[in-house]
Amino acid sequence: MATHQTRATARIMMSPAVILLFLWMIVPLVMTLYFSFLRYNLLMPGTEEFVGFLNYKYFLTDPSFFTALGNTLTLVGGTLLITVIGGILLALVLDQPFFGQGIVRLLVIAPFFVMPTVSALVWKNMLMHPVNGLFAWIARSFGFQPIDWFAEVPLFSIILIVAWQWLPFATLILLTALQSLDGEQIEAAEMDGAGALSRFFYLVLPHMSRAITVVILIQTIFLLSVFAEILVTTNGGPGIQTTNITYLIYAQALLQFDVGGASAGGIVAVILANIVAFFLIRLIGKNLER
């Protein structure tokens, strides 16, 4: 059907988007790669020189890199655990018919639309404040000692905030998957005497497995780059207890002006993200073929 002419037209129609996106990706990436082999500090202009893999050596052997890597993995893993399990349970509840279902759905997805700086500050100041916060009041009314969230469990506090933001995303996608489940299959299983639990584990969960994988992969991509929530609540502290890779590189670049070191870190972050991306791309690509 596609003639020679329409094919040429198609190429022209695609080129602006493709060319711009290509430049956007390749130019900064090549620059980062180039800087990562230089000693280059903005505070000492004119002293740039080629240092080979020295920046990588410093970055990868710095103990704060391992702390940050650990924090990143904890942050991603913790958030995934809460959002995936919470999302499955919520999707199961929201899938049941009940009064005001539509409104509850809107309430549940609302946190996703709150900008990260707002949710972080509202949680930190108004809910988790050790003296006047709502959580402290609840703890005291039950006779417990209030937790000083950001001093005692800083990383967990950030996980809670981030999980609150991403729970709606997981719920919505899992609910969409759940709604495409064939009702007759469930009924048949029910008639054959399958209990609620075995229906869930043998029918519902396998049906949702693809959606769960999508949720995990997409969230991982975004969660590797959590930044604003850390910046406005803890600045990576106390110490470096809440510094993730993204924040570490940001600090190196824009607080210490170490262009070379930050670039090496950036390349490391790109490689880490690519490992996840590889699997996601394959999954979505498979879907495209069907």
Add this chain to the structure above:
Amino acid sequence: MARAISTRRKLTFSILGWAIGLLIFFPILWTFLTSFKTEGTAIATPPQFLFFDWTLENYHEVQARSNYMKHVTNSIVISVGSTLIGLALAIPAAWAMAFSPTKRTKDVLMWMLSTKMMPPVGVLVPLYLIFRDWGLLDTRLGLVAVLTMINLPIIVWMLYTYFKEIPGEILEAARMDGASLMKEIVYVLTPMAVPGIASTMLLNIILAWNEAFWTLNLSAANAAPLTAFIASYSSPEGLFWAKLSAASTMAIAPILIMGWFSQKQLVRGLTFGAVK
């Protein structure tokens, strides 16, 4: 599916569903309520839920103390601007990929998706330096450019999945009737594509409005959108809860309402069509 649902079961799930919904929504509700309190009532113990003297004071204060309207304008210009430019670039591209696909179309789509996987810190340093040298730091133009490129893959993908759903037979019928390519586009395809374009636009305005890596790193006083403005409340103004709440409520209310309208598209947009 003719299954009788007992009223009791429905009631149980109503209570459970509403309890969970309100719990999740609570931080937003709390922010909204606090924005109408005085600073004294805001930190009162026990907390005041509904029966306090409602006041609009904080909304005045936020406007008076800071150049609030400037940040709102910045947010609007940046999110709408980047979305419109993104659409202008993406509509022809997605159109071509959906209606005259070649062997390489799939690879192009996957490649576009892969650019979205690049962590922003990977290109923070060069982009910061380019912006500094070109005088783009803390300008709306710079932020519009960055956000356009960030969301372009999502826009192309969403449009592609929408355009794909337009049946090819309609095109063939139009061609049989002797419609030219131009006529085909204007009279046949465009009306069918408008809903998809509209929801793509909506979702991307939301994403750009809430973007908080580049807006925080590349803007200061002048071009700061609401994300960066609210971040300035991190200390010590964060202690003024009522004002923080008023500023936050104004920053999230319009986009929350837009979000509610676009909830269906959210799934499609953010999973790149992997879940519909």
